[in-house]
Amino acid sequence: MNGSDRGLSRRAFVRSAVAIGGASALAACLQREETADVPQAELAPDELPDRQHAWNEFLAEDDHGNVEPPEHHLLLALEYVGDGPADAEDERERLEAAFRTLEKAYKRGDEGLAFTVGYGPNYFDRFDADLPEGVDLPDPEALAPIEDPHLDEYDALVHLASDYGHVTLSAEEALKGELDELNGLAVEDTFEGIFDVAERRTGFIGRGLPAERQSGVGGIPDSEPVPEDAPLFMGFKSGFRKTQASEDRVTIDSGPFAGGTTIHLSKIQLHLHQWYEQDSRDQRVAKMFSPTHADDDLVEGAGHNLGDSSGVAEVGGDAAADARNRGTVGHAQKAARAREDGEPIILRRDFDSTDDDRAAVHFLSLQRSIADFVKTRRAMTGSDLTEGSVNSRTNNGILQYISVRNRANYLVPPRRHRSLPEPNPE
Ligand code: HEM
Incomplete structure (x- = not known):
């Protein structure tokens, strides 16, 4: 990696490292990014909101009050290692300790780390019980006459976001059990032996980042036309305060998953x-x-x-x-x-990607029910x-x-049920 980073700007380099992942990418990233001052948590885990998706109050805003999304994103699609339903209390406790490690090691938000974990229809199908009434988590399906998407079948999805690429990579390594320490704190537990990472998807959003990243990428002309001020490849700003659903509007408001939300995730070339x-x-x-x-x-x-x-x-x-x-x-x-x-009625948290050297959007949106997305x-x-x-x-x-x-759908439980939830937890 040391040889191939010559000529790449710091930010472009960090994005390639996030896309590659692993210990050596993390080491290279740590050398290149300003790492001294990533803040540890200011709030104890018990003081954080019950909503995993309560990010906005912890993110920066521009002069117009528009939320500025974190620059670097990493999606980990997970498969549950066990055969049947997840029911072992010790696994639940281990996973919770793993997530709490992330929450203690980094302040929530773009300056530290924002993350959510969601569970797909296949995860809940392992159980005999059904999801409670009012929780809408259908299998994903093709939604337009002209599309034929692959329908993802993963058990779970972790979405990691930060202004620092090395933070998303470090969180991934800590979850996988590859790090003993995270931002100066001991890693209390990991999802090793509980989840395998079946697929990683990565991306970025923010003024100037797509222009910096467009060179040699499939789907973008060689003339490198993406403007410098664009936060996304298509050249325009997206996600204004008044064109986004509020976090309240996308939150499940009753039943055992009250305080949760749903994710629709598509990969769009x-x-x-x-x-x-x-x-x-x-x-x-x-x-x-x-x-x-x-x-x-x-x-x-x-x-x-x-x-x-x-x-x-x-x-x-x-x-x-x-x-x-x-x-x-x-x-x-x-x-x-x-x-x-x-x-x-949907809150878009999508971002661009150059995974596989193809220009794409990982379109991730939150909504109270998948029906709102549809x-x-x-x-x-x-x-x-x-x-x-x-x-x-x-x-x-x-x-x-x-x-x-x-295409994929996930249920993002409130924090109190985020670790291996049963379909009807209360
Ligand atoms: C490939 C990707 C896409 C790009 C580049 C894109 C870009 C944009 C832009 C520039 C706007 C106007 C600015 C704003 O209000 O945020 C917008 C609005 C919006 N887009 Fe997209 N979009 C994409 C895909 C989608 C998809 C798949 C959906 C899902 C249904 C969607 C739903 C919306 C909604 C709900 C609005 C706001 C409408 C309103 O004002 O009520 N977009 N998008």
């Missing part, structure tokens, strides 16, 4: 040749936001000028009318049709809009530039 080489800037703005956004020049650069809202609900105009009259409809404009009481995705697909001049793919938002490769 990007095909950005036409996007950057044939479409004009106005077409990109129209397809991402709305034709009105292009007509009225509402978006400067990546859209940081938009403040705390994309404006699709306020000025975006009617999706059906734009489809009929303009032959183009915007991605955000369409997705906003899924809002309830004026507010989005409803939003239907609104985004917009099959109802294609009767007039909008072709089912071209000019229909960004559908033409993306293909969904994997």
Whole structure:
């Protein structure tokens, strides 16, 4: 690794190291990143919120009050090592000690570590009992007429996020039982012998990071067109305060899993040749936001000028009318049709990826029920809009530039049930 890092910027280097993983990548990463001041926990585990997904209060905000997601992300897809249902109390205690080690070693948030653990339908199928009424965790399925995704069958998913690549890598190594110490604290336990890591997926989000990472990546033209100020490969800012569901809106509000949420995770490949080489800037703005956004020049650069809202609900105009009259409809404009009481019903925590040297998005969203995701995705697909001049793919938002490769659903229990939960824990 020492030889191949020449010429790579520090941040690009750290992202490659996160993608590779393992002890030597971690060592290399530790040499390159500023490591002296990653803060240990300020709150004892018992003082942390019961919601695993309560991240926003611990993350940085920009000048408009938009939450700034951590820069580095690592997804560990896990298989339970045992054959039957997870029922051994000692395994539950070991796992809880492993998660508490992470919570003590790092302050929660982008300056330290934010993480969640969720469990898939296959994990709960191991038990005779059913999930309680009101918890919606269906098997994943294809959701659009034009897709044929692989449906993941993992037992569990750990999502690790931090502004430091070495923190996500260290947490992974500690969980796997490869480290005795984490950020100066003894590792109390690990998931060794309980879970195997079946797949790792990695990524990043933040101004400048995609531009730095675009070179030689499949799905992106060789001209390296991704703008410097873009937080994502497609060139625009995503996740405004007013276009995201609140953490309250996505939290399960009753039953034994109250305080929990669900994750939908898809892996989406990007095909950005036409996007950057044939479409004009106005077409990109129209397809991402709305034709009105292009007509009225509402978006400067990546859209940081938009403040705390994309404006699709306020000025975006009617999706059906734009489809009929303009032959183009915007991605955000369409997705906003899924809002309830004026507010989005999913909280997006997605990020870009160059896993396997392919430009992709790990689309991770939180919602109270998977049905809320399905409803939003239907609104985004917009099959109802294609009767007039909008072709089912071209000019229909960004559908033409993306293909969904994997889909998965997970239940993220509240912290009190995060370690090997039974389907009906109370
Ligand atoms: C490949 C990936 C995608 C990219 C690059 C992307 C990008 C964006 C951008 C730039 C916006 C406008 C800014 C904002 O409000 O955040 C937006 C809005 C939105 N997107 Fe996506 N998106 C992608 C995939 C998806 C998917 C798969 C869904 C799932 C249904 C989705 C749901 C939404 C929603 C709900 C909104 C906000 C709508 C509202 O204002 O109510 N996006 N997206």
